[in-house]
Amino acid sequence: MSLELAPEPGRREDLPLELSDEQESVKITGFWMFLVTDVLIFASLFSAYAVYRPRVATGPGPLELFHFGPALLETLLLLTSSFTVGIAIYEMRKGRPGGVMAWTIATLALGAAFVFLEIHEFASYAALGATWHQSAFLSAFYVLVGTHGAHVSFGILWAVTLLVQLARRGLTPVTARKLYTFSLYWHFLDVVWVFIFTVVYLMGKIA
Amino acid sequence: MPPFARYLLHTLFPPDVLRPTEVGADVLILATGVIIMVVMTRRHKWRHLWTEWLTTVDHKKIAVMYLIAAIAMLFRGGVDALMIRTNLALPGSPVISASEYNAVFTTHGTIMIFFMAMPFIFALFNAVIPLMIGSRDVAFPRLNAMSFWLFAFGALLFNMSFVIGGSPNAGWTAYPPLTERVFNPGPGENFYFLSLLIAGIGTTMTGINFVVTSLRMRAPGMTLMKMPMFVWSALATSTLILFAFPPLTVALLMSLIDRLFGSSFFTLGHGGMPMMYVNLFWLFGHPEVYIVVLPAFGIFSEVVPTFSRKRLFGYETMVLSIVAIMLLAYGTWVHHFFTMGAGPTVNAFFGLSTMLIAIPTGVKIFNWIFTMWGGRIRTTVAMLYQLAFIPTFVVGGASGIMLATIPADYQFHNSYFLVAHFHNVLIGGTLFGLLSGMYYWWPKMFGRKLDERQGKWAFWLFLTGFWITFGPQYLLGLKGMTRRMYTYPLGYGWHTLNVISTLGAFVMGAGFLVLVYNIVYSMRNGERDLTGDPWDGRTLEWALPSPAPEYNFARIPVVYERDAYWDMKEKGQTLANSLTVRDVHDLELPRNSSLPFFLGLSFFVVGFGMVFSWWIIAGLGFAGVAACLVAVGFDYRGPKRVDAAFIRGTEVALGRLRA
Numbered sequence: 004m005s006l007e008l009a010p011e012p013g014r015r016e017d018l019p020l021e022l023s024d025e026q027e028s029v030k031i032t033g034f035w036m037f038l039v040t041d042v043l044i045f046a047s048l049f050s051a052y053a054v055y056r057p058r059v060a061t062g063p064g065p066l067e068l069f070h071f072g073p074a075l076l077e078t079l080l081l082l083t084s085s086f087t088v089g090i091a092i093y094e095m096r097k098g099r100p101g102g103v104m105a106w107t108i109a110t111l112a113l114g115a116a117f118v119f120l121e122i123h124e125f126a127s128y129a130a131l132g133a134t135w136h137q138s139a140f141l142s143a144f145y146v147l148v149g150t151h152g153a154h155v156s157f158g159i160l161w162a163v164t165l166l167v168q169l170a171r172r173g174l175t176p177v178t179a180r181k182l183y184t185f186s187l188y189w190h191f192l193d194v195v196w197v198f199i200f201t202v203v204y205l206m207g208k209i210a
Numbered sequence: 211m212p213p214f215a216r217y218l219l220h221t222l223f224p225p226d227v228l229r230p231t232e233v234g235a236d237v238l239i240l241a242t243g244v245i246i247m248v249v250m251t252r253r254h255k256w257r258h259l260w261t262e263w264l265t266t267v268d269h270k271k272i273a274v275m276y277l278i279a280a281i282a283m284l285f286r287g288g289v290d291a292l293m294i295r296t297n298l299a300l301p302g303s304p305v306i307s308a309s310e311y312n313a314v315f316t317t318h319g320t321i322m323i324f325f326m327a328m329p330f331i332f333a334l335f336n337a338v339i340p341l342m343i344g345s346r347d348v349a350f351p352r353l354n355a356m357s358f359w360l361f362a363f364g365a366l367l368f369n370m371s372f373v374i375g376g377s378p379n380a381g382w383t384a385y386p387p388l389t390e391r392v393f394n395p396g397p398g399e400n401f402y403f404l405s406l407l408i409a410g411i412g413t414t415m416t417g418i419n420f421v422v423t424s425l426r427m428r429a430p431g432m433t434l435m436k437m438p439m440f441v442w443s444a445l446a447t448s449t450l451i452l453f454a455f456p457p458l459t460v461a462l463l464m465s466l467i468d469r470l471f472g473s474s475f476f477t478l479g480h481g482g483m484p485m486m487y488v489n490l491f492w493l494f495g496h497p498e499v500y501i502v503v504l505p506a507f508g509i510f511s512e513v514v515p516t517f518s519r520k521r522l523f524g525y526e527t528m529v530l531s532i533v534a535i536m537l538l539a540y541g542t543w544v545h546h547f548f549t550m551g552a553g554p555t556v557n558a559f560f561g562l563s564t565m566l567i568a569i570p571t572g573v574k575i576f577n578w579i580f581t582m583w584g585g586r587i588r589t590t591v592a593m594l595y596q597l598a599f600i601p602t603f604v605v606g607g608a609s610g611i612m613l614a615t616i617p618a619d620y621q622f623h624n625s626y627f628l629v630a631h632f633h634n635v636l637i638g639g640t641l642f643g644l645l646s647g648m649y650y651w652w653p654k655m656f657g658r659k660l661d662e663r664q665g666k667w668a669f670w671l672f673l674t675g676f677w678i679t680f681g682p683q684y685l686l687g688l689k690g691m692t693r694r695m696y697t698y699p700l701g702y703g704w705h706t707l708n709v710i711s712t713l714g715a716f717v718m719g720a721g722f723l724v725l726v727y728n729i730v731y732s733m734r735n736g737e738r739d740l741t742g743d744p745w746d747g748r749t750l751e752w753a754l755p756s757p758a759p760e761y762n763f764a765r766i767p768v769v770y771e772r773d774a775y776w777d778m779k780e781k782g783q784t785l786a787n788s789l790t791v792r793d794v795h796d797l798e799l800p801r802n803s804s805l806p807f808f809l810g811l812s813f814f815v816v817g818f819g820m821v822f823s824w825w826i827i828a829g830l831g832f833a834g835v836a837a838c839l840v841a842v843g844f845d846y847r848g849p850k851r852v853d854a855a856f857i858r859g860t861e862v863a864l865g866r867l868r869a
Binding site: 006007008009011029030032033036037039040041043044046047048051054055058059060061062135136137138139140141142143145146161164165168172177181 | 344349350353414417418419421422425426427429430452453455456457459460461463464467468471472473474475477479480481482483486490493765766767768778783784785788793795840843844846
């Protein structure tokens with residue numbers, strides 16, 4: 004008996020488009036691993052926030068600073084955008100690039116509105132003199148929520164480049180994989196926001 | 211002089227970079243640079259350098275670049291060490307000033323951990339992991355190149371600090387308030403935070419790469435429990451990287467914005483808390499200890515079976531213990547600051563969790579001994595490092611248990627006892643492991659063996675030098691000498707031991723010189739490895755010619771047994787005698803890319819601009835980063851096709867295929 008050799012990999016037609024090519028599906032595994040590191044980034048920021056929340060020095064505390072209105076609106080926008088990106092992936096599975104484009108654009112619009120509101124919120128705090136120089140609490144707040152906001156902003160720019168690629172190349176295993184990882188990223192940011200809303204805003208108003 | 215020029219001169223060349231030692235080093239750097247430039251230009255090698263090395267995505271070449279960087283950094287870290295020891299040789303007669311000393315021990319620690327141990331580990335991962343698991347490359351070859359260039363430019367940024375601007379000087383841990391801007395206004399600590407952030411991104415990406423490589427790229431038939439132990443150690447190490455580097459990133463980022471943008475995380479005023487930095491840093495720092503030692507464990511688990519001609523004893527328990535260490539590593543960080551006053555309950559928990567790690571580690575030590583038991587042992591250089599590792603590491607581990615005993619730690623803390631302990635495990639564990647791996651896999655990387663006789667000289671100098679250096683330091687610690695003191699008065703009874711320790715350091719330095727001579731000599735005169743299997747190896751990398759061709763495997767074999775290549779040899783079915791012309795087909799390989807290099811360069815520009823708060827330069831760097839990322843997104847060039855005729859020709863030339 005001679006040595007058995009592995010067959011060279013081929014396409015898997017029985018799997019969804021983004022998983023059909025072995026190399027592209029490996030990249031999705033890699034993206035999950037990236038998300039692990041991002042979870043840890045936010046975990047570290049949350050732990051810092053928890054430690055720093057009572058350390059308000061001479062600045063305002065969460066109770067005086069936060070208002071439910073903008074936070075609630077931001078939550079609504081981001082949760083809806085998670086739903087729309089879900090539909091975009093549904094459209095991708097159905098093989099309809101037009102639907103993917105439309106729902107991704109809707110997602111980005113909601114995301115942009117979210118970022119706009121957050122910048123507005125930050126600016127209004129800063130106008131009251133509540134800058135991160137004032138206290139450890141404010142430093143932790145701006146960096147935790149700001150890191151999330153920076154992630155959303157990066158996601159928007161990323162998705163714009165994906166839309167251009169989709170328009171040029173249509174749905175291929177490569178573009179499908181990219182859109183799929185973008186949707187993972189977007190859902191992840193949504194989950195993080197749920198924690199921010201709970202830990203920062205809800206618990207801040209109750210305590 | 212116009213004010214702008216005066217500002218520039220003052221910022222780039224403050225008094226502390228114009229001392230004779232620094233200027234001397236600058237002259238040497240310049241001279242070396244000019245010589246390299248001239249030689250490269252004379253021999254018309256620039257194009258070759260660019261196309262074959264700087265833009266490569268081949269894991270084998272990236273491994274070589276990591277190795278060169280690691281050895282260069284070992285040199286710089288070693289020179290720092292000799293400066294430290296020279297200063298302490300005699301009481302009350304420092305050669306360098308306190309401020310220079312602060313810079314030197316800071317760069318020694320930082321370089322040895324981040325810019326020597328880490329790239330050395332990645333060099334060996336890159337060199338052999340894909341070959342061991344029967345793969346043509348890592349999971350993400352271009353990302354792999356990006357990791358390398360981020361590391362390289364991070365290292366460049368860090369090493370620039372003593373030439374322009376001034377070195378970091380707050381210890382390798384960079385605790386606040388030593389790093390707080392009001393107390394430490396120069397750019398030195400900015401260099402530290404930025405270069406570690408940049409290199410840290412690269413390391414995180416390497417972690418992702420090797421987790422996915424070992425999970426998804428294995429040859430058919432190689433189940434997880436048939437993976438070579440070195441691959442297991444890579445998987446465990448990379449998983450630790452994924453979990454450990456993010457807290458470091460956060461800690462560094464917070465310190466940096468404290469310094470540059472006036473936030474109040476770790477400041478003494480405004481409710482800031484320096485202890486939070488210490489927690490976050492060691493939340494990374496303790497797993498980091500295992501990040502650098504687990505690969506050494508993996509290397510020994512390959513070296514011992516090969517040079518004992520026996521299969522590894524207790525493979526399953528080896529896997530279990532490596533996973534146990536990986537999990538426990540994440541629950542021990544507080545033992546680095548028992549004295550900070552977290553309270554007896556917290557301290558007791560972390561003391562116990564620290565001692566628990568001794569159990570899986572002990573299992574591994576016994577397994578290596580039982581593997582050697584009754585084996586036919588060959589004392590090659592690789593094996594000698596392993597034989598020296600066991601007693602050295604056991605002593606280091608035992609002193610670690612002493613440090614984990616909390617009441618005693620209040621005495622040991624920050625003394626030379628601690629310094630001796632961690633050098634004992636880092637040199638006796640990590641460095642011996644890495645050197646063992648280097649001697650073992652050198653023929654696979656370069657096609658020639660390292661000369662064994664010279665290697666043994668280097669080994670014995672290193673080992674004896676090591677014990678002469680660090681043995682006395684345990685005693686110095688018990689006599690009350692604390693770390694990071696730049697000089698000490700006569701009359702404490704520290705004199706003799708310090709002289710001995712310094713002598714030992716120079717013996718180690720001599721060992722390093724022999725090692726470098728060994729490498730240079732063997733590049734030309736080393737014994738050629740024509741079989742691809744110089745040590746009678748057991749794992750798949752030895753099935754390939756040395757060095758392996760660009761595509762590694764013309765065909766990937768199906769694996770049945772744990773020691774896959776040993777199994778093939780026993781059945782007489784090696785790749786060398788089983789391939790036929792019909793088996794060879796066209797292949798696709800990842801295409802070279804210049805983007806990783808430019809991405810690293812852009813990050814370097816960002817870092818450089820931010821160190822001096824020159825925002826226009828930093829902004830240009832950020833634009834470069836963004837441009838590189840967009841270019842990556844729009845890079846739809848397919849893989850490079852390698853046609854069957856070429857592969858057949860190569861395999862025939864290598865004697866692997868009958869024409």
